[in-house]
Amino acid sequence: xxxxxxxxxxxxxxxxxxxxxxxxxxxxxxxxxxxxxxxxxxxxxxxxxxxxxxxxxxxxxxxxxxxxxxxxxxxxxxxxxxxxxxxxxxxxxxxxxxxxxxxxxxxxxxxxxxxxxxxxxxxxxxxxxxxxxxxxxxxxxxxxxxxxxxxxxxxxxxxxxxxxxxxxxxxxxxxxxxxxxxxxxxxxxxxxxxxxxxxxxxxxxxxxxxxxxxxxxxxxxxxxxxxxxxxxxxxxxxxxxxxxxxxxxxxxxxxxxxxxxxxxxxxxxxxxxxxxxxxxxxxxxxxxxxxxxxxxxxxxxxxxxxxxxxxxxxxxxxxxxxxxxxxxxxxxxxxxxxxxxxxxxxxxxxxxxxxxxxxxxxxxxxxxxxxxxxxxxxxxxxxxxxxxxxxxxxxxxxxxxxxxxxxxxxxxxxxxxxxxxxxxxxxxxxxxxxxxxxxxxxxxxxxxxxxxxxxxxxxxxxxxxxxxxxxxxxxxxxxxxxxxxxxxxxxxxxxxxxxxxxxxxxxxxxxxxxxxxxxxxxxxxxxxxxxxxxxxxxxxxxxxxxxxxxxxxxxxxxxxxxxxxxxxxxxxxxxxxxxxxxxxxxxxxxxxxxxxxxxxxxxxxxxxxxxxxxxxxxxxxxxxxxxxxxxxxxxxxxxxxxxxxxxxxxxxxxxxxxxxxxxxxxxxxxxxxxxxxxxxxxxxxxxxxxxxxxxxxxxxxxxxxxxxxxxxxxxxxxxxxxxxxxxxxxxxxxxxxxxxxxxxxxxxxxxxxxxxxxxxxxxxxxxxxxxxxxxxxxxxxxxxxxxxxxxxxxxxxxxxxxxxxxxxxxxx
Amino acid sequence: xxxxxxxxxxxxxxxxxxxxxxxxxxxxxxxxxxxxxxxxxxxxxxxxxxxxxxxxxxxxxxxxxxxxxxxxxxxxxxxxxxxxxxxxxxxxxxxxxxxxxxxxxxxxxxxxxxxxxxxxxxxxx
Numbered sequence: 001x002x003x004x005x006x007x008x009x010x011x012x013x014x015x016x017x018x019x020x021x022x023x024x025x026x027x028x029x030x031x032x033x034x035x036x037x038x039x040x041x042x043x044x045x046x047x048x049x050x051x052x053x054x055x056x057x058x059x060x061x062x063x064x065x066x067x068x069x070x071x072x073x074x075x076x077x078x079x080x081x082x083x084x085x086x087x088x089x090x091x092x093x094x095x096x097x098x099x100x101x102x103x104x105x106x107x108x109x110x111x112x113x114x115x116x117x118x119x120x121x122x123x124x125x126x127x128x129x130x131x132x133x134x135x136x137x138x139x140x141x142x143x144x145x146x147x148x149x150x151x152x153x154x155x156x157x158x159x160x161x162x163x164x165x166x167x168x169x170x171x172x173x174x175x176x177x178x179x180x181x182x183x184x185x186x187x188x189x190x191x192x193x194x195x196x197x198x199x200x201x202x203x204x205x206x207x208x209x210x211x212x213x214x215x216x217x218x219x220x221x222x223x224x225x226x227x228x229x230x231x232x233x234x235x236x237x238x239x240x241x242x243x244x245x246x247x248x249x250x251x252x253x254x255x256x257x258x259x260x261x262x263x264x265x266x267x268x269x270x271x272x273x274x275x276x277x278x279x280x281x282x283x284x285x286x287x288x289x290x291x292x293x294x295x296x297x298x299x300x301x302x303x304x305x306x307x308x309x310x311x312x313x314x315x316x317x318x319x320x321x322x323x324x325x326x327x328x329x330x331x332x333x334x335x336x337x338x339x340x341x342x343x344x345x346x347x348x349x350x351x352x353x354x355x356x357x358x359x360x361x362x363x364x365x366x367x368x369x370x371x372x373x374x375x376x377x378x379x380x381x382x383x384x385x386x387x388x389x390x391x392x393x394x395x396x397x398x399x400x401x402x403x404x405x406x407x408x409x410x411x412x413x414x415x416x417x418x419x420x421x422x423x424x425x426x427x428x429x430x431x432x433x434x435x436x437x438x439x440x441x442x443x444x445x446x447x448x449x450x451x452x453x454x455x456x457x458x459x460x461x462x463x464x465x466x467x468x469x470x471x472x473x474x475x476x477x478x479x480x481x482x483x484x485x486x487x488x489x490x491x492x493x494x495x496x497x498x499x500x501x502x503x504x505x506x507x508x509x510x511x512x513x514x515x516x517x518x519x520x521x522x523x524x525x526x527x528x529x530x531x532x533x534x535x536x537x538x539x540x541x542x543x544x545x546x547x548x549x550x551x552x553x554x555x556x557x558x559x560x561x562x563x564x565x566x567x568x569x570x571x572x573x574x575x576x577x578x579x580x581x582x583x584x585x586x587x588x589x590x591x592x593x594x595x596x597x598x599x600x601x602x603x604x605x606x607x608x609x610x611x612x613x614x615x616x617x618x619x620x621x622x623x624x625x626x627x628x629x630x631x632x633x634x635x636x637x638x639x640x641x642x643x644x645x646x647x648x649x650x651x652x653x654x655x656x657x658x659x660x661x662x663x664x665x666x667x668x669x670x671x672x673x674x675x676x677x678x679x680x681x682x683x684x685x686x687x688x689x690x691x692x693x694x695x696x697x698x699x700x701x702x703x704x705x706x707x708x709x710x711x712x713x714x715x716x717x718x719x720x721x722x723x724x725x726x727x728x729x730x731x732x733x734x735x736x737x738x739x740x741x742x743x744x745x746x747x748x749x750x751x752x753x754x755x756x757x758x759x760x761x762x763x764x765x766x767x768x769x770x771x772x773x774x775x776x777x778x779x780x781x782x783x784x785x786x787x788x789x790x791x792x793x794x795x796x797x798x799x800x801x802x803x804x805x806x807x808x809x810x811x812x
Numbered sequence: 813x814x815x816x817x818x819x820x821x822x823x824x825x826x827x828x829x830x831x832x833x834x835x836x837x838x839x840x841x842x843x844x845x846x847x848x849x850x851x852x853x854x855x856x857x858x859x860x861x862x863x864x865x866x867x868x869x870x871x872x873x874x875x876x877x878x879x880x881x882x883x884x885x886x887x888x889x890x891x892x893x894x895x896x897x898x899x900x901x902x903x904x905x906x907x908x909x910x911x912x913x914x915x916x917x918x919x920x921x922x923x924x925x926x927x928x929x930x931x932x933x934x935x936x937x
Contacts, residue, residue: 002923009913021835034872035835044875045882046878720887721886
């Protein structure tokens, strides 16, 4: 009897402990997670708890390293050799950002199912099919063949692992406890994956298949009319009229340049608003006479923050700036002599080839009357199960590789019946060593160093802006760009024809660049790279048409610029798109026929000064009207059975201004013939009603800030760990490019004088721990357009009073 | 008195064990204390419930309050418990139930072993 009693209660106890020790579905392991001694409570930090060990012994270091943390929690690392420098960068980045570093590389490697289970399978399959892991492995080989990058990669990995080795369960980052798994050792491949993840984000957005659908539906003439490659008022990166000192050899276009094939379902793309601004103003246009450089990369904002700021001081370099957690060196920053920044130099470097196999084995495919052999890779996915007692489920996916690259589309993916096979040719698959470019930039002393550093940079192509203390300013549209015949790769091509292949790459010295132009400034904002005299084909579907023109207008007009002026321009909210379209739109309305609701709406727009401010209602009205109008205008596109894109805003504005007889203006489903005026009136009435309804539903004042509803989400997308309902000025296609989830991920302004004066801010904080006061402490200043002084320490400026903690790291 | 001492012993053992070992050693502590120093069924449950529960309650209050509830607030929100106080009570309750069950099992093991010994004695005499 007593045995039975004991057995029952003992079993219940053991079962209870086991149940509370593991994650079930999305419920964290309750016992382990809530345990106040080892669970999540121990991840809560105070300002002081970040700074505990004055001295730390780290096995793997070669010499002593000195680290000073300033009040922003920026570590200033001083090392006697570069190995120790990157070792310490790895160690400290892991200390503050380990979970983020790992989960981002799991994303690129297509391994999210190992953490999140089956819900991530399609995402993981897409990552593998796009060949991110394949590209990372090739890039890794290139990086390891170079002794400097190999040293940095190895040291960084060892530093991260030195941190991971010291972790007890109690100390592992919060998210591991929440999701119930453990960090694994860091490897150089993970750094390569991180860089490929960037390549995917910034050079992974092509519209070739949509274009093919459109051109086959509407015919080439209509397609060209709706999607012109260049608008008349384009303002390119390289100032128009810049002479070219070379002749280009271009391949000849084949007779049948694209396939007459429709594609039903197209794989998801990286987000549309990835872009950036950068510029440098020569000393001739600044008040101090020193050049000033500014850069703000726009990405999908997230927590933990995209960037981690450090200063790296070694034997041959002293550099400060924003790093990507997971990669050694500084990506955007400056040193004693030069400063640099990047914007995405978008161009179509991702092309699709239809593949014809010999038979169902898919082991040979047609090419110029011959059969070429394929290579098959079996991709394995390990799916975590909801029940902890069930072992991981393994799923495989066979991806066929051709000499172009992986066959991303086939009958099994993206799950569409009747889908034929398309192979991907993409520069992100080619072996390259972008890391070398950054490590060389970090120690560059002049323009020549800058030029030779960025020559190693291939993908994703970037507009590298440059300013030096010697008062040189420059900009290079840098990347590895295929030489194309006109419209090559704009559409799906026939993979069996040699004529459709890329024939080579634009030589480095033919890449677009400008040094010290007469206008006294250089700038870029993801727009068209050059005017139409540049001999190479530079098509992309994504060129920016508004931010660039606004920046150039301000920079061209002004003089005696100060650092503060540059900050103001980064936070400029002038809506050039609205200024170029709204007056024409309003003119077509008839206020005398409006009801009181419409009239009030109309008056708000009429009195608007085009400032896209969070507190105003007019930007919300304009954006809503614009979308309603677009939907009416391009309604012909909605009923199509295949995936397409609609003409962009710049082209739409051009139609409003010049082309009121365009046949798309008629609403397809209505019996009558609509005019542009009809469309504008109908969409305006709809907007007045939409917004009234919006106010009733949300019970909020109609302001742009409320309407846009900006948030910075934690990578798990949990509201509780995110910053939501932020009031942020600016918007899409505006210099201050905050469009809800997207925006300036890092704003930096550097004056390159005898003493460097640098300022920066990003939406987040140095710590990635949601339990740290440094997790989100920059957000309020970022939101209101304020900056931190960047304490760049050198012989002239020690910033001793800004140091709040110093730490010596010693070898074992 | 015995009851109060038991609570104290379990709390102390739990506190010391968790300094070094994983969370479930809270249960092991309660189990061992009661196996050595048993009590009646309900009282043994209650001593484990209170012993571990109170340690977890005070520890979670301590770690939460000294950090301005910075993470407790977020986790309470995440687990849809609203306020940090509720999460702390839930935490203490989880520890308490585990502690109570383990303590009761410990007591019952003691009783069972004692009967076994008595039976053995009878057999020999």
